[in-house]
Structure formats: structure tokens, C-alpha cells
Amino acid sequence: MDQLEFAYPWAFILLPLPVLVYWFVPAYRSREDAIKVPFFTEILRALNETPKVAAGLLSPKHWQRGMLILSWMLIVSALAKPSILGEVQTREDFGRDVLMLVDLSGSMDEADFTTADGSTLTRLNAAKNVLKTFIAKRSGDRFGLILFGDAAFIQTPFTADQQVWLSLLEEAQTGMAGQSTHLGDAIGLGIKVFEQNPQPSEQQVMIVLTDGNDTGSFVEPVDAAKIAAARGIKIYTIAMGDPTHVGEQPMDMEVVQRVSQLTQARAFIAIDQAELDKAYQLIDKLEPQQYSSASFRPKITLHYYLIAIVLALHLLIFSWMTLRQMFSRAEVANE
Template sequence: MPSWLSALVSAFDLAAPYALLLLAAPFVFARLMPAEREGTSGALRVPPSLIGGADRGESLIARGRRRIWLVWTLWAALVVALSGPRLVLSANALPASGREIILTLDLSGSMERRDFSLDGETVSRLAAVKRVGAGFIRRRAGDRIGLVAFADQAYVAAAPTFDTASVARTLEEATIGLVGRSTGIGDGLGLALKRLAPAQIASADGDGPPPASDKVVVLLSDGANNAGQTSPKDVAALAKELGVRVYTIALGPIDMANNPDNEQDVVDVDTLRDMAEVSGGRAFRVKTTDDLNAVADSIDQLEGGRAQAPPVPLRRDLWPWPAALALLCACGLLAVRRDA
């Protein structure tokens, strides 16, 4: 037997196999029905002269046989359709870790600065983050990924979902200026925590469920906290209570500790490092696109441990085919009766 045929046979299944017992129903009924007494058939003798031109090359016996074949084929097709034939195929397993990750992105005005490079061209910081971040998100198939953006205010750009492709597209479509041009780091992290574990946050006094260690926030900023209602370090302490790891990425070639020209809106590396340490995460420093790629790979490895999820059976129903055959047989019976 060819391999493809063997695979097809092994995948074949019936949803209701006992329905095939109905194939014998006509024989059982014929056996149980009382025999017809002689002289009660109601047959009518017709002179041959009246039916001689009706056949036109086809005998009545042949037509009767064809009718019998159509009736039996109709009944068999209906029974097979009722049994629910189908193919049971295994879906490709996705890597799964059970993690929930929210990428928290700074969309302040400083992200428009063109001091990064892509494919040999100078681009804005946001363009580099879109390219690297979208690739990171797509690699996390099997995890629930969300996207939070912050500036003057914070908002959920994409709720946590297993549809990593849609979250990556949302990141690629992000623009600056939707919620201001300042930097509210604390509010951005706070909203991410709220979407990750609303039940725990509501009962942060210790009466709620134990913190989960599979929840992660990746926070990227190129400035200092100068907007919002919350302190970044206080929110990082709350993340520790909830068991949420925070990875911070300080973006930009210049920071507050190394700013000879006293430029405005430079990254606050110290605050971001303290936030990561308080929450039990890790802080990263990024000055170039290569650094950003290396950080994405590092976080991907730190949050690895993904295993193949159990395959999910996919069932493809085949009953419409015998049902269509039964319909064709019914049409054939009507045509034979019309010609009779």
C-alpha cells in the first residue's frame, strides 16, 4: 500500500459508526413484513400495442434494474453520510511556555530622533524599535503578548493575546503624538501590570492569589519620567509584590550620567536600572541597532523554556460527499419515473 494511502486510511474515522447498521434495515423490514397474498397485487394487464413505443431502445427490465440500483445507492449514501465520515489530522504543535509578556513602549517625542541605523540608512529610534520589536513578538508564538504605549498618558495598544502576528502589526503601525510627547514611565508600567494581573492588583494587601512567575513586562524608554501620576520605582515595587519581572531597556546613545552638552530628554539609565532590580528583572543599555538586536535575543533566551504543546486534532468532515451522491440519486429516480 502506498504511504499516502496508508496515511489516509489511518486518518479516516466515523463520528457515528453504529449508524452503518442501518444498511441492513431494508432487509430486516422485508423479512418482517407479511407476505402478500395471491390475487391482491393489483396488477393491470396492458396490451402490448399500448406500450410498444414506450421503450425506444431500452427495455422495461433494464429500466427497472437501473431504478433498483439508484434506490440502493441512495439508501447507502444516506446511511454513510449519517455515520459522519471524517479525516482526523494532527495540527502542527506550537512552542508554548505559558508566559504573558507585555511590551511597554515609550512614544514620547524624543523617539523621533534619527540616531539609529537600519540597512545602512539612518532612521529614527522608533523605526528601529518597530523592526526589532516586531521580530521579537513574532518569535514568541505560543505566549500571550500585549502592547502598552505611553507618553503623557498610557494606553493599551493591543490586549494580551496569542495572536502574535496582530500585535506585531500594531507595533509596526504605532505613531508618535497620539497621547502627547512627554514620558510617563510609571503610568506605562502601572497599566501593563493592571492588564497582566488585575485580580492580584485589586488585592495587593496579601489576601489575593499568590503571584505568578510567568508574567513579564519589557519596558523601553529613551527619556526620564516627567509625566503621569505615579513614581516608576513605586510601581516597580508593586511589580515585585505581584511576581511580575520587569526588563528595562534604556535607549539612546546619551544618558544623564554621560551628557557633556546638557541635552534635553536623555535617557535616565539609573531609574530604569533600579526598576529592573527592584522587580527581579534585568536592565539593558542600548546605544545602537546592534545593541537592540542583542537585547531582544537575550530576553528571548531568558524567557525561553518553551516546549512543544500537545497536538490538537483537526477534523475534516466528509459527509457532504455521500450526501451529494444521495441527492444525485434522488434526481436520477425522478428522471426515471418521468420517463416511465
Template sequence: MLDFLLPWAFTLVVLPLLMRLLPPASESLGAAIRAPFGARWQRLQGEGQVSASVSTFRVLGLFLAWICIVTAIARPQWVGEPIELPNTGRDLMLSLDLSGSMQIRDMQVGNRTISRVEAVKAIASDFTERRVGDRVGLILFGSKAYVQAPLTFDTTTVTQFIREAQLGFAGEDTAIGDALGLAIKRLRDRPAASRVLILLTDGQDTASSVEPMEAAALAAQQNVKVYTIGISRNLGTTSARGGEVDEALLRAIAEATGGEYFRARDPRELQAIYGIIDQLEPVEQDASTFRPRRSLSYWAMLAGLCLGSVVLLTGGLLTGLRSRDGGAAA
């Protein structure tokens, strides 16, 4: 199907006609002279008639060239048949703790020990790379929570953001409740069956303006399923054990929202946890349609330039031939 992005451009077609209707500039009549060259004047009159024919041909040709150029300005496009693009997968928000305690080096990998944040970045980035067909977003939190990447099919960019995340971006404390609330805000407008949040932390809630369980209750109302992951060599059960994961809180958040709580004491367990979450069944969402478009502007512009060039060259050639014939006859 032929379509024009700027159909109003066709109003420019009449511009040469309007210019043609403008009154000509007044010409002053000079004094007449008498010249007894009647035969010569008759011959010049015949040449004038030929010149008029050439002029008419030139005007019509240039007008057609102008129509082609105006068509190019209107940006014609060939629109193909609709192609259905089914969207499958989940709207998955990943929330990572970047508080100061994530720098602790207690994650054992072979014979060496790495920091918690290094282990999380390596495994989380691998996880997002495999979520083909999902919309994935990223929230980083410490004393404050902020969206590093909104929900997007571009998992490559989200993966890069995870790898580039640095401690201190969001402060030294831990705001679990704020991270939950921000994720709910980003997920609530998505299809109810596909809202998933994975929250990873190694500490306790110490800086939230929203109580974590209040945020969990709101998440349950909005059908946001929360999977919580506690990462530490030593896991606490209450806030009385400062600096360790509040395992009871994370389990309560997961149970309130229909999710599940996992504990990870080393990178291997963390890898296994992401493997379990990676097996989530995709949910069929509303299909979208796409109609391929192919621009035809350059063809119209090329036709106009070629036609105008031919008219100008042909008109000049005819005028030259007539002038030569007239000179030979004289």
C-alpha cells in the same frame, strides 16, 4: 459525529401536517343537472382514482423534500475527533516610549544618523516577527499610556502597529509608572510563569499618576517580569540630569521584578538586547483542543430541491399522459 447547530428547527417539520388539518373552505352546492352520459362518468371516475394516486405520490414526495429543507435549516455539521493544540511561549507585552524626545536623531547606522524612534520601530518590529508561539501585546506611552494591541498570537498585526506608530500619539511627556500599571492589568490574568514586559524609554518619569516603583512592587506581586531598556547616547543616573534616561530607576524596576536592565547607545546594541530577550525559554501552557467541523447543510438543501423537482416533474408527466390517454379513448 453528527451535530445540529439549530436543532429546534425540526419543529418546522409538522408545519405541513398542521396546514393539512385546517378545515377546508366551505363550498356552496349548485343546482344538480341531469345528464344521460353514465358511461362517460364511469370513465371519469376511474381517471379520478388515478389522479388520487398521483396526488398521494406527490404529497409524500413533497413532504420528504420539506424534511430535507428543514434539515438544512437546522445546519447539520460533521464534528471530527478532538485535536490537541499545545500552546507554548510567553505572554509578552511590549511597552514603547513615544514621547517627544524620541525624535532626537542620535542613533548611528553606518554613515547616517536616524532618530531614536526609527531605530526602535525597526528593531522592535523585527523582534515581534520572530516571537512565533507567543502572545504579544503593545502599549504605547507618552504623557498617557494606552493599549495599541491586546495580547494576541497575531504577531503580524502587532508588528504593523509598531511600524505605524507616530510621535505625538500619547503626548510629549513620559509616564513610565502608568505604562507599568497598564501592562500589569493586561498580564495579571495570564499564567504566572509566562508574564513578561519589555519597557523601552529614553527619558525619565515626568507624567505618571502612579509612582514607577510602586508599580514595580505590584508587578513583583503579580509575577510580572520586567525587562527595561534605556536608549540614549548619554545616559543619566538620576532625575537631576534632565532629558536623559534615569538609568537608576530602570535598573531598580528590573531588579524588583526579577528582570534585567539593558542600555542601548546605538541600534546595534539595541539589536543585541532584543536578541538576548528573544532567547527566553518558552513555557508550556494548558493545551487547548480543537474539533474540526464540516458543514452538511448544502447537501441536505440540494437533496430537498432535487427531490421536490423530481416529484413535480414526475407528477406533471403522469397527469399529462393520463389526460392524453383519456382524450384518445374518447
């Protein structure tokens, strides 16, 4: 048995209590006539006897004594509140909730990102590659994913399962959310995701990857950023590609910078794979991991099991004696 412990070991001093009661407390006595006959006096006179007070003491059987001793031992043991250590459990305290907002407008299919070996990638594939590296370094954070174009939708709620998150990211394709860029609506949806998070973190970070200006959101990006700032959400924005030639029209970097500044974060411009990697490396330094885990073995109390055993034993014995008495009466009646 794994490390049996007693919360109140002093309770065992009660074990000899029944013996002390047996020794120092006399048995209950009751006075009553043992026999009633109209000629009792004549019988005594004939026998030359005088009336005496008789005493009878009921003695329990051996199995009854055993049951009483066992029951008392179980009750005292339950009072001591025994417990054992359960299986090892791990408690994880996640550091940050990081919500990724990825632009899927048609311009994200532009293959103008150059890698270290000279090959080219589409902006979306470049973003996927750097996200895989970024996620792998942050095992203590929970990640969510919002994809946006003409509209924004949640691709992945917050999860610590990196493989699931990456697999759902891999399913993202340009144009699946429309051809335009509704950045303000995407930020607004991100704020709602943070508000509805059942296990909110104190550190809430939003990272936006986009290559174009907002083209018709119900809420302007700057206004959405003000709401995010009021709720303590940081928004890092990464403008992908040349800001003078990307998206449906040249990107308004003033808006991008304003969104990040309002939330006490930073904005970045990534015109190739190397710049995109640097942006995420800097975000990784600005928002370091805050993760901790602790292993423990919970205590499992056993006292209610002991009480249950006592009750079950007495119930069985009472039932057995009742049935035995019923059968005895039936036999006498049949005779």
C-alpha cells in the same frame, strides 16, 4: 467512513435476544368466550360436538416484522456507542505573554541611532526595526503593545497574530501620546492588562523602551515595579540613547535598574542600533520560547442519531396508521 469505532462492541451479543424470547417464552394467552348465544348448548347437541378451548395467535405483517428487526438493530447499535474521527484540530499552548511598552515622548524623534551602514535613525524607528526582528523569532508567544507619553494607552491587546501586531506598531508616531514620559503609569496599565487577560500565561514579561525619566506619573515606577513583582511579572527595561543626554532630563539609571531588579529581570542601555539589537538578543536568551502544539482528531459519537432514526420511524408509522384508521372510519360512516 473514517475509522468507525464502537465503545461497547459487546452490546452486539444482544442482537439474537428477540429470537430467544420468541423461542423460549410462550405467547400470552387469554380466555374469553368466542361467541355468546342463548342456544349454544342446543347447537352443540345438534352437531354432536363438545365445547373446546380455541386459541388464536395474532401474526404481524411482513413490514411490521421488518420494522421491529430494523428498530432492534438500531437500538443495539446505539448501545454499542459508535463514533467516527472528526477533522484534524490543532491545540496550541502558548509560551509567554510579552507586553511591549514603547515611549512616544518627543525625544524619541531624536535621530541619533547609527546603523551598521552608517546611516542614522530616530530612536522610535530603531525600536520598530528591532521589535520586528524580535517578534519574528518568537512564533509561540503572544504579544501586547502599550504606547505612553503624557498618558498610557493600549495599542494592541495580547495576540498571537504577528502581522496585526506589527501593523499597529507601525502606526505609532512620536507625540501621539504627549511629549512627556509617564513611565510609572505605563507600568501600572501593563499590570492591569495582565490581570484582565482572559487566557493568562504562567510566564508574564514586560519590556519597556524609554529614553527619559518619569515626569509625573500617579504611581512611581519603582512602586509599580513592586506591584508587578508581587504578581510574578518580569520587567526588562531598555534605556535608549546616551543616559546623560536623553529625554527631558538626564536619565536616572538607578531607577531603571531598580525597576528591573525588583522583578528579577535586567536593565540595558542602547546608544545605537547594535546595542539595541544585543539587548533584545539577550532578552531572547533569558526568556526562551516555550511553545508547543498538538494535532488530534476528536471522536464524534453517533448513537443519538440512531435513536433519533428509531423514534422518527415509529412516529411516522404511528401517524400513518392513525390517519388510515380515521379514513376507514369516515368511509364506513359515509356508507
